[in-house]
Amino acid sequence: MVTDYGLFIGGKWRKSEGKRFETRNPATGEILASFPAATKEDVSAAVKAARGVFDTWRRTPAPRRGDLLLEAARLFRAKKEELARVVTMEMGKILAEGRGDVQEVIDFYEYAAGEGRRMFGETVPSELPNKMCLTMRLPVGPVGLITPWNFPMAIPAWKSGAALIAGCTFVLKPSSLTPLCAARFVEVLDEAGFPPGVVNMLTGSGSIVGDGLVAHPDVRAISFTGGVDTGRHVYEGAAKKMIKVGLELGGKNPILALDDANLDLLMDGVMFGAFGTAGQRCTATSRLIVHQKIYDQVVDELIERTEKLMIGNPLDEKIDMGPVASPEQEEKVLDYIAIGKKEGDKLLTGGEKRKGGTYDKGFFIEPTVFGLDRKKRLAQEEIFGPVLSVLKAKDYEDAVAIANSVKYGLSSSIYTNDLRWAFRAMHDLEAGITYVNAPTIGAEVQLPFGGTKETGPTDTREAGPTALEEFTYWKTVYVDYSGRLQKAQIDTERLAQG
Numbered sequence: 001m002v003t004d005y006g007l008f009i010g011g012k013w014r015k016s017e018g019k020r021f022e023t024r025n026p027a028t029g030e031i032l033a034s035f036p037a038a039t040k041e042d043v044s045a046a047v048k049a050a051r052g053v054f055d056t057w058r059r060t061p062a063p064r065r066g067d068l069l070l071e072a073a074r075l076f077r078a079k080k081e082e083l084a085r086v087v088t089m090e091m092g093k094i095l096a097e098g099r100g101d102v103q104e105v106i107d108f109y110e111y112a113a114g115e116g117r118r119m120f121g122e123t124v125p126s127e128l129p130n131k132m133c134l135t136m137r138l139p140v141g142p143v144g145l146i147t148p149w150n151f152p153m154a155i156p157a158w159k160s161g162a163a164l165i166a167g168c169t170f171v172l173k174p175s176s177l178t179p180l181c182a183a184r185f186v187e188v189l190d191e192a193g194f195p196p197g198v199v200n201m202l203t204g205s206g207s208i209v210g211d212g213l214v215a216h217p218d219v220r221a222i223s224f225t226g227g228v229d230t231g232r233h234v235y236e237g238a239a240k241k242m243i244k245v246g247l248e249l250g251g252k253n254p255i256l257a258l259d260d261a262n263l264d265l266l267m268d269g270v271m272f273g274a275f276g277t278a279g280q281r282c283t284a285t286s287r288l289i290v291h292q293k294i295y296d297q298v299v300d301e302l303i304e305r306t307e308k309l310m311i312g313n314p315l316d317e318k319i320d321m322g323p324v325a326s327p328e329q330e331e332k333v334l335d336y337i338a339i340g341k342k343e344g345d346k347l348l349t350g351g352e353k354r355k356g357g358t359y360d361k362g363f364f365i366e367p368t369v370f371g372l373d374r375k376k377r378l379a380q381e382e383i384f385g386p387v388l389s390v391l392k393a394k395d396y397e398d399a400v401a402i403a404n405s406v407k408y409g410l411s412s413s414i415y416t417n418d419l420r421w422a423f424r425a426m427h428d429l430e431a432g433i434t435y436v437n438a439p440t441i442g443a444e445v446q447l448p449f450g451g452t453k454e455t456g457p458t459d460t461r462e463a464g465p466t467a468l469e470e471f472t473y474w475k476t477v478y479v480d481y482s483g484r485l486q487k488a489q490i491d492t493e494r495l496a497q498g
């Protein structure tokens with residue numbers, strides 16, 4: 001049965017005048033649900049609802065806001081299996097990863113709830129007597145959250161959990177490939193008991209809903225995860241209004257394999273990093289940079305392991321890798337594979353769309369490995385699919401130079417047993433995250449997540465204690481209890497003279 005969803009505005013599912021669209025299972029082609037493409041009027045209504053309740057929500061004590069987040073986390077835990085299946089059916093990641101997606105929601109909501117009892121500011125001495133100073137965080141206002149399809153519950157949770165605990169109300173605009181995940185996510189928040197208007201969701205296009213949120217005068221921050229071009233567009237729009245913006249825009253994440261690495265550990269990490277979620281993570285390992293001494297051995301092992309991966313319907317627990325998420329994704333990845341073949345990059349394994357039988361119903365691409373030169377397009381551009389490039393490095397310095405030769409800087413990794421290289425890599429790799437002896441994926445919610453270079457501005461970080469920065473501003477307070485006018489900088493001179 002296909003559910004016809006509405007838009008979630010002011011605590012109710014509402015009808016829209018907008019055209020409807022459907023969401024499908026990328027493994028089977030089955031239609032899962034239908035949604036309206038919100039109109040400009042819907043955007044105004046959702047922001048109005050978020051603005052209307054903002055003062056009540058910001059005045060709700062943060063620990064009490066935290067209670068609601070904890071209640072949501074409890075409900076997510078109770079529904080974990082059911083929601084994981086929705087993630088797998090709508091997005092195509094294997095069930096174990098669907099469960100991981102929902103677990104990340106639980107983890108972050110629990111973590112963010114605790115922030116409600118911290119959210120520390122500082123007390124600072126004044127230069128004048130009987131006067132003190134302090135700093136505190138205040139919520140910026142209603143915010144817009146624009147989320148991608150690859151972590152269709154976890155990323156809405158990172159953004160909304162931080163916004164809610166900070167005291168912001170929000171309008172979520174999920175990717176049009178995964179509106180069902182977002183709707184199920186929002187249903188849980190509704191059940192947890194957030195006051196009407198605190199949580200709102202609009203499905204629809206980037207040009208109407210996304211741009212509409214960015215431009216709306218009452219939306220006071222935007223958090224966006226997605227591609228660089230859209231991110232730049234969001235950044236420009238946000239600059240016009242002088243609002244906060246958090247951007248997380250992808251990566252070309254390397255694993256550096258030094259000649260002393262534990263090869264089994266390395267191979268386990270590479271397989272998970274490159275082909276987990278069919279390579280559709282911002283943090284996916286898309287380059288393997290190998291020391292020349294172990295290059296041939298690593299390539300042989302890589303081909304052997306890649307060819308053993310089972311591709312198929314991700315609901316089947318035996319399957320290692322599901323489909324890519326949509327026909328557009330499939331076309332993009334196959335185009336990159338064609339570029340690789342044309343530019344003379346050495347195709348080591350894979351490189352084809354899987355055909356025949358049930359494969360014809362979905363978007364299945366073989367896990368693919370190319371051996372190539374650092375300057376080639378496949379070694380530079382984000383592919384967002386199951387395509388790994390292997391590059392040969394002369395030594396540590398050369399490996400770092402290759403790693404840093406791209407425009408992105410999200411995640412990175414080094415496999416070595418030599419502390420000297422491990423510690424140097426922490427400083428040398430231009431990336432927001434560096435793993436030692438672990439692949440480029442697998443970030444935990446209690447730590448900052450984000451990148452450098454064109455992955456996004458470095459002043460915001462999702463997750464961890466830094467998550468609050470996206471949705472709050474600092475208020476500085478001076479309290480003068482001397483009972484007379486004291487002049488900073490001016491009276492100070494008199495005081496110094498005694």
Ligand code: UN1
Nearest residue numbers: 151281282283441442443
């Ligand atoms: C993303 O791909 O945008 O670190 C997020 C990881 C996940 C989150 C990825 N926990 O791979």
